[in-house]
Amino acid sequence: VAEGLGSSSGGGHHGDDVDGGSSSSRHGLLLRLDLASAALTTLASGLKHPRGLARGEDGTLYMTADGLRRPGEKDDDDDEGDRDDDEGDEEGDDGGGSYKGTVFRWSAASGFAAVAGGFKKPAGLIVRRDGAILVAAERYHQDKTRLEGSLYRIDAQGGVAVLLADRLKTPWGVVAGVLGGVFLAGERHDHRGKFPGLIAKLPE
Numbered sequence: 604v605a606e607g608l609g610s611s612s613g614g615g616h617h618g619d620d621v622d623g624g625s626s627s628s629r630h631g632l633l634l635r636l637d638l639a640s641a642a643l644t645t646l647a648s649g650l651k652h653p654r655g656l657a658r659g660e661d662g663t664l665y666m667t668a669d670g671l672r673r674p675g676e677k678d679d680d681d682d683e684g685d686r687d688d689d690e691g692d693e694e695g696d697d698g699g700g701s702y703k704g705t706v707f708r709w710s711a712a713s714g715f716a717a718v719a720g721g722f723k724k725p726a727g728l729i730v731r732r733d734g735a736i737l738v739a740a741e742r743y744h745q746d747k748t749r750l751e752g753s754l755y756r757i758d759a760q761g762g763v764a765v766l767l768a769d770r771l772k773t774p775w776g777v778v779a780g781v782l783g784g785v786f787l788a789g790e791r792h793d794h795r796g797k798f799p800g801l802i803a804k805l806p807e
Contacts, residue, residue: 604653666727670703721745739774
């Protein structure tokens with residue numbers, strides 16, 4: 604995933620070959636790199652602040668972003684949910700009670716689609732063998748459902764539950780260990796006003 608890329612071909616169509624030699628740009632991209640030819644192919648575009656990327660056992664790709672860019676939206680246009688402080692949290696980043704952060708998926712068979720929305724700054728994610736998705740995010744607020752935590756579980760039906768209730772300032776990376784443990788990286792709140800980084804292992 605990438606925020607943008609120089610390209611000689613405009614627009615945000617799926618499956619486009621990308622030539623990086625032009626000054627025009629395309630934003631919020633999911634790209635496939637052919638290692639033999641070094642050619643890039645755009646699988647999806649229009650993602651706003653893409654962050655995490657993971658691959659399921661069946662080859663499906665999953666990614667996190669702050670929703671999709673609106674037509675004509677500039678690079679520096681940010682929603683309330685993208686700010687670093689907690690101002691505006693009570694109403695979500697769209698002013699209507701929901702955050703726009705979304706987990707998307709892409710596969711060659713079914714294309715690009717949303718899995719679940721309502722996250723504030725969704726970042727790292729992993730896909731479990733049972734199909735569940737674990738995603739690091741600052742908060743969750745979708746319609747009338749409000750959840751507090753740092754790590755969330757999305758089930759096969761798109762339902763969201765808190766996996767780690769402790770709130771980190773900026774939950775970021777999540778990985779699965781070779782023995783099955785789950786590790787979360789981020790910054791925690793500190794009474795001195797600082798935000799020291801940490802890596803924590805979730806209880807099994």
